[in-house]
Amino acid sequence: MSSTEQDTAALRGSVRRIVAETPITDLHTHLFSPDFGGLLLWGVDELLTYHYLLAEVMRVSDLPYEKLWTLSTREKADLVWQHLFLDRSPISEACRGVLTALNRLGLDVASRDLAAYRAFFEAQTPGQHVDTVFECANLKDVVMTNDPFDPEEHPLWMAGFERDPRFHAALRIDPLLNDWGTTVEKLKGWGYNVEPGLGDATRAEVRRFLSDWIVRMKALYMAVSLPPDFVMPEDSPRATLIAECVLPVAREHNIPFALMIGVKRQVNPALQLAGDGVGLSSVDCVAHLCARYPDNKFMVTMLARENQHELCIAARKFRNLCLFGCWWFLNDPSLIDEITRMRFELLGLSVVPQHSDARVLDQVVYKWAHSREVIANVLADKYADLTATGWVLDETEIQRDAAKLLGGNFWNFIER
Ligand code: HDL
Numbered sequence: 001m002s003s004t005e006q007d008t009a010a011l012r013g014s015v016r017r018i019v020a021e022t023p024i025t026d027l028h029t030h031l032f033s034p035d036f037g038g039l040l041l042w043g044v045d046e047l048l049t050y051h052y053l054l055a056e057v058m059r060v061s062d063l064p065y066e067k068l069w070t071l072s073t074r075e076k077a078d079l080v081w082q083h084l085f086l087d088r089s090p091i092s093e094a095c096r097g098v099l100t101a102l103n104r105l106g107l108d109v110a111s112r113d114l115a116a117y118r119a120f121f122e123a124q125t126p127g128q129h130v131d132t133v134f135e136c137a138n139l140k141d142v143v144m145t146n147d148p149f150d151p152e153e154h155p156l157w158m159a160g161f162e163r164d165p166r167f168h169a170a171l172r173i174d175p176l177l178n179d180w181g182t183t184v185e186k187l188k189g190w191g192y193n194v195e196p197g198l199g200d201a202t203r204a205e206v207r208r209f210l211s212d213w214i215v216r217m218k219a220l221y222m223a224v225s226l227p228p229d230f231v232m233p234e235d236s237p238r239a240t241l242i243a244e245c246v247l248p249v250a251r252e253h254n255i256p257f258a259l260m261i262g263v264k265r266q267v268n269p270a271l272q273l274a275g276d277g278v279g280l281s282s283v284d285c286v287a288h289l290c291a292r293y294p295d296n297k298f299m300v301t302m303l304a305r306e307n308q309h310e311l312c313i314a315a316r317k318f319r320n321l322c323l324f325g326c327w328w329f330l331n332d333p334s335l336i337d338e339i340t341r342m343r344f345e346l347l348g349l350s351v352v353p354q355h356s357d358a359r360v361l362d363q364v365v366y367k368w369a370h371s372r373e374v375i376a377n378v379l380a381d382k383y384a385d386l387t388a389t390g391w392v393l394d395e396t397e398i399q400r401d402a403a404k405l406l407g408g409n410f411w412n413f414i415e416r
């Protein structure tokens with residue numbers, strides 16, 4: 001091996017180690033702290049019945065959809081284990097992820113002993129397992145997705161509870177923005193004096209609602225998922241609510257508004273949570289929002305692979321635009337590599353390359369193990385290109401860069 005090749009190999013090794021050792025803030029998850037009781041999902045049966053795997057198992061099983069939903073979690077897990085792990089090699093990202101999590105939690109994946117895996121998790125307590133998983137994934141903290149319109153979650157927030165500092169809140173407002181007609185009645189029931197027509201008084205009451213929940217949750221940001229046909233500006237309740245309610249309140253509290261754009265909800269309703277699809281969206285509306293509201297901070301992730309390059313270019317134009325994650329159907333090694341390489345080449349280190357979107361606690365173990373590997377590989381390539389110019393890089397600078405990518409950029413954007 002030439003000295004250059006040795007240097008590159010040594011550099012690659014340092015980058016992988018440093019990225020692995022850098023604690024992460026995971027800025028978008030569907031996790032809950034143990035305070036939320038049954039809303040916190042964990043263990044091998046929850047891993048195996050992740051909606052990604054339910055979609056995959058229904059491709060190879062003749063089970064009627066309606067029958068699937070009558071099964072218990074354990075029965076669904078048995079179905080997935082048989083069809084996707086034993087009847088064929090579990091090479092999909094969601095399948096591999098289950099095995100990475102089990103392996104890193106110290107279980108014998110070669111045994112394929114599902115009963116033993118179940119016994120391991122049955123011996124844990126939620127609080128203890130949170131500590132184990134955060135240590136195993138090298139997570140510092142996570143941001144939850146907190147929905148005041150969720151009937152299970154709402155009363156927990158109203159009653160109040162002792163916060164686990166590792167679990168931050170994000171105020172999720174899809175029902176407000178995407179279903180105003182139904183939501184207006186809910187707001188009325190909670191004592192907000194609102195009318196469907198969205199007149200000035202109603203807009204003020206919606207701002208009060210948002211402010212109340214930002215304070216109640218100590219929300220780091222407000223978030224919404226949006227369909228591919230989302231446009232701004234537009235003469236619609238959603239556009240009015242964003243312009244007249246969400247953005248002024250976000251400015252008042254100095255918190256970002258996160259837009260997750262491109263999801264086609266329920267393209268196959270028979271799959272329930274697994275039934276959503278993806279569509280090409282307009283980056284123009286992101287550019288419009290960033291230009292029209294320069295005092296607002298926008299976090300954006302888009303679901304279509306084909307939107308990623310134009311979104312990077314938009315981010316070059318607007319410093320109030322923070323790109324984050326390889327969302328959902330993009331959270332696969334080949335696409336994380338492609339998108340992260342594009343982002344580093346166009347935006348340098350001014351992005352948040354990944355979030356886990358984890359729904360099951362143990363998923364952070366695999367989602368971050370897999371993403372760290374890809375991000376480290378891309379970063380090492382970029383550093384190799386850099387040192388080929390004669391630039392000299394030391395480990396403290398690699399540590400600095402990794403810390404920015406894996407949490408620092410997010411916190412700087414939040415606190416800006
Ligand atoms: O809307 C969202 O936040 C998405 O992440 C959905 O929750 C989706 O079902 C998901 O879990 N993607 O990973």
Ligand code: ZN
Nearest residue numbers: 028029030357
């Ligand atoms: Zn999500």
